[in-house]
Amino acid sequence: MKITWEDRKQRGIIDNHTIIDKPQLSFEYAWFLVTDDTAEYVESHEYGYWNKEMTTKQRQEVVEFYQSWAPPAPTPPTLADLKKAKYVELEQARKDAFTAGLPYEINGQPDIVQTRLQDKINLLGLRIEAQELTSAGITDPIMPFRAESNTGYQLTPQQMIDLTNAALAHIQQIYQQSWQLKDAVDNAESADDVSAIEWP
Incomplete structure (x- = not known):
């Protein structure tokens, strides 16, 4: 430098x-x-x-x-600065929530269904496939699924529908929570208001 x-x-x-x-x-x-x-x-x-x-x-x-000599007194951040920093904090909290995944019992075993962005795409594909198999009358556990533990499971189409529905609802809930908190940041009128906004 x-x-x-x-x-x-x-x-x-x-x-x-x-x-x-x-x-x-x-x-x-x-x-x-x-x-x-x-x-x-x-x-x-x-x-x-x-x-x-x-x-x-x-x-x-x-x-x-x-x-x-003494260092100059720091300039207090403006309300806009605090809001910008809070947005960044909430974005990271949302990413962390996606990465943490959804605790879910699969074939009697507690595990984690991963819910990152790339996982959402996979979950949507698995749900469509499971719905097609269900429509075809297939009820056997023929659908493979690998959870965060790296354990492989064989699920019936209906089990896969239930799992993917739960995971996709979990993802949507995280988005909703993020949007609500960001709206609260937008509406904050003081530094204390911004500071009080935390990811649950």
């Missing part, structure tokens, strides 16, 4: 950066200068120019600069 002298002057001590402009003010010659409380001047060219030309007066000026 390269920064200007003006950046450095405004921000105080910054390590591991590259000097790209020759300093204009005397105290700016000290890029790499004061150690702890000793105010000891250190010659170095690691980050840019040699500082041999500094006078005692200039060094003292640097010491005084660092002793009086």
